[in-house]
Amino acid sequence: MASNPTRLPEPHRGRSIRLTLDGREVTAYEGETVAAVLLAEGQRTFRRTAHGDEPRSLFCGMGVCFDCLVTVDSRPHVRACLTPVREGMRVEVGGQRSVGAYPGGRPNGGANHDLPLPNMPPVLETEVAVVGAGPAGLEAALAAAEAGARVALVDGNALPGGQYFKQPPADFSTGTPDPHLREAAPLFARLQACQTLTHLADTQVWGTFADEDGGWLLTLYGCSAPHRLKAHIVILATGAYDRPIAFPGWTLPGVLTAGAVQTLLKTQGIRPGHRFLLTGSGPLQLVVAAQLVDAGAEVVAVLEGAQVSALLRPGHTLAAWGQWSRLGEGWAAWRTLRKAGVPIHFGRAVAAARGVDELEAVDIVSLDEDWRPISGSTETVAVDTLVLGYGFLPATQLSRLMGCEHEFAPRRGGWVPVRDDTMQTTLDGVYAVGDGAGIGGVALARLEGRVAGWVAANRVGRSDDQALRAHIESVRPVLERERRFADLLGKLFTPGPSLYALADDATLICRCEEVRLRDVRKAQASGCTTLNEIKGLTRVGMGNCQGRICGDLLARVLVDADLPEKEYEQRLAALGLLSVRPPITPLTVEELAQR
Numbered sequence: 001m002a003s004n005p006t007r008l009p010e011p012h013r014g015r016s017i018r019l020t021l022d023g024r025e026v027t028a029y030e031g032e033t034v035a036a037v038l039l040a041e042g043q044r045t046f047r048r049t050a051h052g053d054e055p056r057s058l059f060c061g062m063g064v065c066f067d068c069l070v071t072v073d074s075r076p077h078v079r080a081c082l083t084p085v086r087e088g089m090r091v092e093v094g095g096q097r098s099v100g101a102y103p104g105g106r107p108n109g110g111a112n113h114d115l116p117l118p119n120m121p122p123v124l125e126t127e128v129a130v131v132g133a134g135p136a137g138l139e140a141a142l143a144a145a146e147a148g149a150r151v152a153l154v155d156g157n158a159l160p161g162g163q164y165f166k167q168p169p170a171d172f173s174t175g176t177p178d179p180h181l182r183e184a185a186p187l188f189a190r191l192q193a194c195q196t197l198t199h200l201a202d203t204q205v206w207g208t209f210a211d212e213d214g215g216w217l218l219t220l221y222g223c224s225a226p227h228r229l230k231a232h233i234v235i236l237a238t239g240a241y242d243r244p245i246a247f248p249g250w251t252l253p254g255v256l257t258a259g260a261v262q263t264l265l266k267t268q269g270i271r272p273g274h275r276f277l278l279t280g281s282g283p284l285q286l287v288v289a290a291q292l293v294d295a296g297a298e299v300v301a302v303l304e305g306a307q308v309s310a311l312l313r314p315g316h317t318l319a320a321w322g323q324w325s326r327l328g329e330g331w332a333a334w335r336t337l338r339k340a341g342v343p344i345h346f347g348r349a350v351a352a353a354r355g356v357d358e359l360e361a362v363d364i365v366s367l368d369e370d371w372r373p374i375s376g377s378t379e380t381v382a383v384d385t386l387v388l389g390y391g392f393l394p395a396t397q398l399s400r401l402m403g404c405e406h407e408f409a410p411r412r413g414g415w416v417p418v419r420d421d422t423m424q425t426t427l428d429g430v431y432a433v434g435d436g437a438g439i440g441g442v443a444l445a446r447l448e449g450r451v452a453g454w455v456a457a458n459r460v461g462r463s464d465d466q467a468l469r470a471h472i473e474s475v476r477p478v479l480e481r482e483r484r485f486a487d488l489l490g491k492l493f494t495p496g497p498s499l500y501a502l503a504d505d506a507t508l509i510c511r512c513e514e515v516r517l518r519d520v521r522k523a524q525a526s527g528c529t530t531l532n533e534i535k536g537l538t539r540v541g542m543g544n545c546q547g548r549i550c551g552d553l554l555a556r557v558l559v560d561a562d563l564p565e566k567e568y569e570q571r572l573a574a575l576g577l578l579s580v581r582p583p584i585t586p587l588t589v590e591e592l593a594q595r
Contacts, residue, residue: 005039008269008295014171019089028085031169035061035068035080036268038093044253044358046070046080046093051514055357057253058272059511061260062163063156064241066512066544067251081260084158084169122227126152126198127460128453129218129231131205131398134162135442136434136449137237138187143453144235145197146190148462152229153191154200154220160191162239163259164442168267178266200225207582208234208402215429216402221587227594233429233456236399237449238436240392240413244549245495246509246517246557247502248352250388254359258288258389271295273385277362279303279350280389282493283330286344288387290333293340300383301343305390305499307369308346311492323485326441351378351502353386362386371496372561390495393552395436400580402430408573411490412438414552415577422472423452431456440486447479497561497568500553509557510550512543517557524558530576531555544586547578554578 007013014030021041028037035058038046045055046068059067061081068080071092080091130141133155145151153160159167165184168174191199203222211217211230218229242257249255256272258280264270276292277300278285289302337344351373352363366377392413399417400406405426406415416438423431431452434445451472458468503509505518515538523537531554534540540554541547547554559571583592 005042005273006271006296007040008265008271010176011168011172011174011267011269013269014169017085017087019085019087019091021091022093029171030085031171032085032268033081034070034072034078034083034085034089034091036264036270037085038070038080038091039264039270039272043093046253049514054251054514055253056251056511057358058256058260059251060242060257060549061263062241064545065549081263123230124152124198124226124228125230126150127231128152128233128235128456129154129216129229130235130237130453131155131218132162132237132239132434132436133157133160133199133201134237134239134434134445135164135184135187136239136436136445137162137235138165138184138191139446139449140235140237140431140433140453140456141197141449142187142190142194143450144233144457144462145194145453147454147457148196149457149460151194151197152200152231153197154203154205154218154225154229156202156204158202160188160199160201163263166263166267172267172269200229204585205398206585206587208398219582221583221585221591233431233459234402235423235431235433235449235452235456236417236425236436237432237434237445238395238398240394240435240439241548242388243390243393243413243495244553245388245390245499245502246507246553247350248504248507249354249359249362251508251511252353252355252359253357254355254384255353255386255388258284258387261288261385261387262291265291265295271297274298275300275383276385276387277301277303277350277381277383278387278389279305279348279362279364280387280391281305281495282389282391282489283326283333284391285387285389286330286333286337288389289342290336292387293336293342299337299340299342300381301345302337303348303350303364304344304346305349305367305371305495306346306493307367310369311346326485349373349499349502350386354380359384359386367496367499370498372498373502390499391493392435392439393548394438395548397546397548397580397584399425399430399432399436400577401582401584402427404430404432406577408569409438410494410569411487412440413490422455423448424455429459438486439490440482441489444479444482444486447475447482451475451479497556497559497563500556501561503557509553510538510540510543512545512550513539513541515540515550520554520557531578532576534558535578541578546580546584551578 056067059065063082070080072078127150128144141153203225207219209217215232242259275298350362351365354361361382364379365373394413404417417425417432433448433452454471523534528534555575
């Protein structure tokens with residue numbers, strides 16, 4: 001089936017440039033990523049795996065999974081989703097078998113990655129360091145800086161906003177601004193005007209260490225960044241990424257996360273296929289499906305794993321009361337889908353993806369109220385693009401690396417840092433906010449960021465205790481309301497344990513190291529009782545993504561889905577977490593030595 005990826009009329013692109021793709025000259029546009037250009041050129045396979053010789057392509061679209069590795073200007077293992085194109089770039093795909101990864105998204109981009117900018121010292125000292133410039137991080141940084149604190153805002157993206165407020169490249173323009181960007185515009189304006197805030201864009205935090213003088217030392221990688229950042233207070237606003245569900249064929253080119261599809265549509269103007277099917281759980285599915293319809297895609301159906309009866313049970317109205325903007329967004333998406341004739345099926349999911357070198361069809365099954373596939377309900381549907389939208393997992397690598405205590409909270413996304421009412425973790429001076437501290441949505445993330453920023457400013461002597469108490473009390477009722485709504489969404493849309501039983505023995509659990517379920521089962525049968533023991537025996541979680549994609553999956557497939565809910569969660573918690581060590585993002589030995 002022809003996938004027919006298409007460049008959309010909007011956003012308006014930058015200047016046209018020429019680059020070579022496997023020796024063939026192609027047209028691209030300034031601001032596009034390598035991944036966007038490859039898809040626009042009909043290149044569905046980006047690489048083949050080192051051990052199984054299997055095709056891989058774009059999957060997460062945000063640099064988490066490392067499936068989109070290509071060779072750029074003779075440098076192998078570059079993430080296509082993060083790397084912007086430039087005139088004369090040479091890209092090689094298809095035949096390479098990738099096992100490593102280049103750390104940055106902008107190789108050989110004209111900047112010297114070995115040295116900070118001329119005015120940037122090798123070690124930058126600040127009062128407050130905020131990691132992540134999404135909604136929570138922006139609010140935290142601005143609240144602290146506008147109170148007078150010296151703040152460094154560190155973010156891996158070129159532009160602030162995170163995934164929710166993700167901005168198109170500076171070279172792009174649009175006649176119809178995204179409503180989320182209109183909401184974020186005041187934040188961006190305040191960020192630009194703030195005199196006590198240093199924004200370190202395109203910068204990765206690859207390690208954290210307790211400073212001998214108190215506070216923390218963050219080790220950084222980025223062409224515009226110091227090598228180290230010393231801070232008295234650290235606020236982690238690391239966000240989240242799409243929750244993976246493993247099933248036969250889930251690694252085929254053409255299977256993408258909802259986040260990847262949104263990024264391609266909103267910031268690259270790329271429709272990554274023609275005939276789409278969405279499977280998952282939660283209202284984001286409707287929004288993405290409506291965006292695809294608006295982009296001219298054929299959307300076969302939206303499959304919602306939850307039963308409609310569960311969504312309509314009494315008692316949900318109070319928690320949803322006041323969420324008018326979210327309800328309005330969902331209502332608008334539903335109207336778009338209804339007008340386009342797109343069916344929404346409840347209690348259904350994709351059980352397998354089929355194809356040789358790319359997606360050609362999917363097997364759909366009906367689910368019972370416990371998310372168990374119903375025998376004899378399988379239906380095969382031809383599609384070229386499958387969108388997975390099963391919610392999100394908190395990005396806790398930094399909070400775990402620092403040694404914060406974590407707790408298992410399924411409705412908040414899984415393992416999350418333990419916090420008090422001020423957003424402080426179990427480590428003094430370390431705060432965690434937003435979806436990286438538990439999935440809760442943009443409104444809750446912004447409020448938590450604001451609270452942590454106020455507290456940080458107070459801790460470094462920039463505000464008095466009375467003002468701090470007044471600030472916190474002013475947002476407490478709204479915080480409680482947003483937490484009730486987040487808890488409701490977690491209750492309704494967290495995938496049931498039985499969905500993880502879709503994986504068969506041959507299904508890959510670790511995409512990086514190509515570890516299959518049968519390898520995991522064999523390790524478990526040999527006596528391994530924790531995730532780290534299985535990791536040591538099978539290499540699961542040792543690849544480029546360092547367990548971000550496979551860590552939660554590994555735990556889920558090891559526990560009997562038929563156990564009572566409380567016992568199931570206790571068994572998951574007992575398996576523990578995969579260990580985290582620096583560097584938490586890939587660095588070459590040479591680059592590590594220079595830092």
